[in-house]
Amino acid sequence: MTLQSLFRIEVLDGGVKVTPSELLSSMPRDQQIATIKEQIRNREAALQKxxxxxxxxxxxxxxxxxxxxxxxxxxxxxxxxxxxxxxxxLESHWEVLKP
Structure with missing residues (x-):
């Protein structure tokens, strides 16, 4: 999966707006987290190389x-x-779990 298939990234007035794609949004939360973690690991490995x-x-x-x-x-x-x-x-998930 590419970063573009997971997010739409826009640079706005010195900031970056990251919007999840329909593909990422349609995944269950656990799968979203696993997918993002996998993407981080893959890119960190590429950077290490x-x-x-x-x-x-x-x-x-x-x-x-x-x-x-x-x-x-x-x-x-x-x-x-x-x-x-x-x-x-993860923080938004934590907010949902708080009593």
Missing amino acids: INNPTEANTGEPEASGHHRDEDKRELEVAIVILKNFLKRL
Whole structure:
């Protein structure tokens, strides 16, 4: 699943508005949480590969360093968005459970 299939992301006046997609909204809460956690793990693993490349990947041309930086920034932003959304999702669930 891509981030775009889970959310609509808009940049508005220096802020970011994240709206869940119909696909994500139609899932039961437990599945939403599991899906978001899986997306976070996948992106953190991809970021780890960029930050700590294996010896097999060190022979890449220097020009690809720019692309790695772009990929790294994109992954970092996606992770922040996913973690913030997960936090809001868990907090809203907690509010429902409070007496």
